[in-house]
């Protein structure tokens with residue numbers, strides 16, 4: 001008859017100590033891991049905050065527009081801007097421009113996106129025709145950005161903007177939000193100045 005292995009007669013004090021030690025170590029690891037996991041996952045689920053980007057001094061924008069126009073009426077001036085786009089963990093330096101026009105009154109700037117609403121090319125301002133032309137498929141927009149011919153389905157987007165200590169800031173994500181209402185017969189130059 002084969003010999004049986006020696007049976008353990010219950011838990012020793014060392015077994016209990018190791019068991020308690022493992023539980024305590026596990027709890028410590030959990031306490032340390034929760035904030036780390038939270039910090040890693042938060043950007044993935046956080047709703048991105050609205051991003052305001054400085055376009056320039058209001059006085060300089062006004063001057064540039066008046067210089068592009070005539071007889072004290074503001075013309076269309078190309079205004080460049082740069083900002084860091086944050087998409088979850090990725091950061092990208094973006095450079096683009098707006099078509100800014102000084103129109104006076106309580107809402108003195110009308111700031112158009114240059115992005116064609118057909119397939120996203122940048123439109124060109126053609127002063128001789130007082131229109132924007134898209135070089136890709138020929139869409140044409142009025143000075144107010146309303147689409148008048150070609151395949152573009154919507155007017156050019158308009159930036160929401162605000163004045164802070166003499167500087168004009170634009171809300172980067174705002175343009176598409178306002179393209180659709182303009183297509184439904186709203187004012188050609190809606191006031192999108194934010195208090």
Ligand code: FES
Nearest residue numbers: 116118119134137
């Ligand atoms: S992208 Fe402008 S007309 Fe097609």
